[in-house]
Amino acid sequence: MRKTFAPGNVAIAEGAITAGLKFYAGYPITPSSEIMEYLAERLPRLGGVVIQMEDEIASINAIIGASWAGAKSMTATSGPGFSLMAEAIGLAVITETPIVVVNVMRAGPSTGVPTKTSQSDVLQARWLAHGDYIVPCYAPWSVQEAYDLTIKAFNTAELLRTPVVILSDAVIAHLWEPLVIRDEKEVTIINRKVPKEGEKALPYKPDPDLIPPMPIFGRGFKAIAESLTHDERGYYAPRDDSYRALVLRLHMKIFKRLDQVFDYESYYCGEDCDYMLLSYGSVARIAYLAMLELRKRGHRVCMLRLKTLWPLDEEKLVKSCSARRIIVLENNMGKIYMDAERIFRDREVYPAPLLSLELPSLRDVLEVINTWL
Amino acid sequence: MVFNLSALEEPYALISREHGKFRVCIIVNRCKECGLCIAVCPTKVLVKSSVINAYGYHPPEPANIEKCIGCRLCEYNCPDFAIFVERVG
Amino acid sequence: MAMKTPPLIHPLDKHLRLDRVPTMYCPGCGIGIALGAMFRALDRRFNEGLLDPNRIVWVGGIGCSARATLYVNYDAAHVLHGRAIPFALGVILANPNLQVIVIGGDGDIAGIGGNHLIHAAKRNIDMIVVMITNFVYAMTGGQVAPTTPVGVKTTTTPYGNPEPPINVVKVVTSLNANYVARASVTTPHYIESFFYKALGMKGFRFIEIVSTCPEVYGRHIGLRDPVDMYNELKKRVKYKQKPSIEESDISWDTGIVIGEFLERNNPSYLELLTGVRGK
Ligand SMILES: Cc1ncc(C[n+]2csc(CCOP(=O)(O)OP(=O)(O)O)c2C)c(N)n1
Ligand code: SF4
Ligand code: SF4
Ligand code: SF4
Numbered sequence: 001m002r003k004t005f006a007p008g009n010v011a012i013a014e015g016a017i018t019a020g021l022k023f024y025a026g027y028p029i030t031p032s033s034e035i036m037e038y039l040a041e042r043l044p045r046l047g048g049v050v051i052q053m054e055d056e057i058a059s060i061n062a063i064i065g066a067s068w069a070g071a072k073s074m075t076a077t078s079g080p081g082f083s084l085m086a087e088a089i090g091l092a093v094i095t096e097t098p099i100v101v102v103n104v105m106r107a108g109p110s111t112g113v114p115t116k117t118s119q120s121d122v123l124q125a126r127w128l129a130h131g132d133y134i135v136p137c138y139a140p141w142s143v144q145e146a147y148d149l150t151i152k153a154f155n156t157a158e159l160l161r162t163p164v165v166i167l168s169d170a171v172i173a174h175l176w177e178p179l180v181i182r183d184e185k186e187v188t189i190i191n192r193k194v195p196k197e198g199e200k201a202l203p204y205k206p207d208p209d210l211i212p213p214m215p216i217f218g219r220g221f222k223a224i225a226e227s228l229t230h231d232e233r234g235y236y237a238p239r240d241d242s243y244r245a246l247v248l249r250l251h252m253k254i255f256k257r258l259d260q261v262f263d264y265e266s267y268y269c270g271e272d273c274d275y276m277l278l279s280y281g282s283v284a285r286i287a288y289l290a291m292l293e294l295r296k297r298g299h300r301v302c303m304l305r306l307k308t309l310w311p312l313d314e315e316k317l318v319k320s321c322s323a324r325r326i327i328v329l330e331n332n333m334g335k336i337y338m339d340a341e342r343i344f345r346d347r348e349v350y351p352a353p354l355l356s357l358e359l360p361s362l363r364d365v366l367e368v369i370n371t372w373l
Numbered sequence: 374m375v376f377n378l379s380a381l382e383e384p385y386a387l388i389s390r391e392h393g394k395f396r397v398c399i400i401v402n403r404c405k406e407c408g409l410c411i412a413v414c415p416t417k418v419l420v421k422s423s424v425i426n427a428y429g430y431h432p433p434e435p436a437n438i439e440k441c442i443g444c445r446l447c448e449y450n451c452p453d454f455a456i457f458v459e460r461v462g
Numbered sequence: 463m464a465m466k467t468p469p470l471i472h473p474l475d476k477h478l479r480l481d482r483v484p485t486m487y488c489p490g491c492g493i494g495i496a497l498g499a500m501f502r503a504l505d506r507r508f509n510e511g512l513l514d515p516n517r518i519v520w521v522g523g524i525g526c527s528a529r530a531t532l533y534v535n536y537d538a539a540h541v542l543h544g545r546a547i548p549f550a551l552g553v554i555l556a557n558p559n560l561q562v563i564v565i566g567g568d569g570d571i572a573g574i575g576g577n578h579l580i581h582a583a584k585r586n587i588d589m590i591v592v593m594i595t596n597f598v599y600a601m602t603g604g605q606v607a608p609t610t611p612v613g614v615k616t617t618t619t620p621y622g623n624p625e626p627p628i629n630v631v632k633v634v635t636s637l638n639a640n641y642v643a644r645a646s647v648t649t650p651h652y653i654e655s656f657f658y659k660a661l662g663m664k665g666f667r668f669i670e671i672v673s674t675c676p677e678v679y680g681r682h683i684g685l686r687d688p689v690d691m692y693n694e695l696k697k698r699v700k701y702k703q704k705p706s707i708e709e710s711d712i713s714w715d716t717g718i719v720i721g722e723f724l725e726r727n728n729p730s731y732l733e734l735l736t737g738v739r740g741k
């Protein structure tokens with residue numbers, strides 16, 4: 001264990017190292033570049049490789065290749081680069097490749113405001129690629145949590161043979177806070193299942209947990225990484241039965257382990273409240289202050305903070321709090337709000353869109369909340 | 374050559390002929406009747422056969438096997454791994 | 463139906479996923495000829511004991527040519543259109559003990575994947591890239607490709623292609639590659655010997671294989687019969703020992719020079735990487 005003082009980008013890089021990162025490919029983009037720069041210095045000394053690619057498409061395809069060669073792999077980017085990665089997210093999904101993709105959100109659309117924060121990519125994290133799939137997504141609210149959730153992201157990726165997205169933002173990226181970096185032995189590290197040496201397993205035949213052991217390249221498995229819809233052999237299978245079996249399993253393997261994937265924190269939710277604030281990421285920091293302030297003023301208000309944005313454990317969320325009114329605070333036009341409205345369908349759910357290039361001030365937040373109180 | 378037509382029923386049926394030095398074999402159900410082997414053979418050993426394979430194609434047969442010089446051009450130019458040449462003895 | 467392991471009959475059968483043969487390729491498609499020649503080169507290296515079949519990884523994007531990865535009895539990846547090279551880069555950097563072979567069409571490698579090709583050559587990444595040039599986007603039904611000659615009518619250039627083709631050999635040679643060669647499916651022995659040589663080298667190795675697509679390109683240029691197309695290509699192909707880059711332009715009128723355009727031993731990416739790290 002080591003105590004230090006670091007910005008969020010460094011925390012993500014350190015979390016990846018603790019989790020066992022061995023290959024990083026990326027393309028510079030504000031506000032994510034420090035992740036690559038930091039790793040470029042640290043990772044080679046730990047036996048890993050960092051390479052700056054020609055673009056983000058190359059970066060994500062390279063980490064998928066590296067993962068098939070057995071390396072825990074990651075890339076980091078921001079909105080414009082994340083958009084370029086769309087097709088390959090689907091590739092990682094259908095080939096069931098563990099990778100971690102960090103999107104340090106900045107204001108868009110398009111080039112937007114490169115240096116300023118936003119939370120407007122939360123639906124991109126959910127729906128970036130074409131086709132039916134779901135990819136787990138984590139959103140840290142502090143430097144320490146950026147570190148912790150990066151480890152969790154790798155564990156989820158390895159456990160479920162899936163790409164995992166970390167949604168940070170420009171505020172967390174450059175915020176300096178105390179950080180505890182743990183030794184490998186002090187944390188749980190999950191490594192993917194691999195077939196036994198010499199075993200001629202079907203590359204996409206799942207175990208009872210719905211996860212097929214991953215036949216790493218170079219070990220005599222005659223593995224197949226197939227982007228076409230395939231059967232358990234990895235052979236192209238343009239038939240309803242195979243297509244359904246594959247797409248359903250790709251979903252079910254994630255939902256079956258909601259206990260591992262989904263995480264949240266609640267504050268004062270056990271009490272009999274009128275209002276619940278729902279928030280996540282950097283904005284949750286101010287939402288939390290707002291809740292304390294409102295409580296001081298005598299309002300019966302609690303808060304729920306999502307650490308996992310996708311998939312949402314709807315049952316847990318519904319049971320988490322009995323407040324009749326829910327105010328969803330997020331730095332975008334109201335995105336998680338759409339799901340919250342559906343999940344809490346028998347309650348009053350209000351959007352509190354912030355559209356703020358900086359971390360919103362407590363005053364701003366209290367103001368939007370006040371419109372619903 | 375005695376060619377057993379019932380062999381066509383099984384997926385790995387061979388048409389095979391040899392002379393003292395070389396044997397030319399055609400894996401009947403891999404052939405797509407492209408004609409390349411027939412075209413590249415320098416001594417005109419191969420001709421299209423009257424056999425119809427499982428996919429409806431006519432594989433070649435080494436009708437003039439006595440002329441085969443074992444150059445393997447047929448084997449190297451077959452896109453479907455359907456014809457090969459062996460040295461005999 | 464219970465699957466039996468098919469017996470090995472053809473001398474190259476051990477290289478094939480026999481349960482996927484016959485391939486989906488059209489009759490007389492040149493891709494199979496190229497694949498066979500590459501298998502023979504692999505056999506020679508295996509027999510020398512210099513290469514372990516378990517350490518070979520084939521990577522293809524999307525297209526008829528890239529689909530060769532479905533038939534090889536090795537570790538194989540059939541990934542995104544144009545992205546085989548970055549995928550392969552990740553594989554080799556994560557495990558330098560592997561031998562990575564990228565195979566794809568000219569659209570896959572030099573069109574949509576062109577920037578990756580340039581950068582892999584610039585970095586002298588340890589991989590072999592085999593580009594099958596059939597002058598057309600075959601898999602999608604006959605649209606213009608980066609190598610389509612001027613004037614040829616394709617489904618998306620119905621009045622004739624107005625764009626001069628890319629000479630990919632010239633592009634790659636201008637970069638930091640260690641080996642650049644061109645062969646033709648009408649000269650399978652040269653495919654074999656160039657690929658054999660490439661298997662023994664380090665760094666970025668590029669082999670263009672001029673191929674026949676009788677089904678789609680043949681229709682465009684009036685050579686629908688596989689034998690006609692093969693013979694017309696064969697007429698134009700000229701082997702030269704140490705040809706110069708100046709004569710590398712592909713021309714259906716003046717001929718297609720094949721041979722080894724570049725061979726050198728610049729330090730490869732992996733060699734430079736370990737060198738830098740050692741300091
Ligand atoms: C991103 C994307 N765009 C387009 C396609 C459709 N597509 C499939 S193969 C292909 C071109 C194939 O041409 P080439 O790479 O030259 O290979 P060939 O089929 O001629 O061997 C295209 C455009 C795709 N699969 N993915
Ligand atoms: S080996 Fe040569 S001579 Fe004999 S059949 Fe084949 S092409 Fe003809
Ligand atoms: S070259 Fe092969 S596929 Fe073509 S006709 Fe001859 S045996 Fe059949
Ligand atoms: S369309 Fe052309 S390239 Fe594709 S399999 Fe057929 S002949 Fe070959």
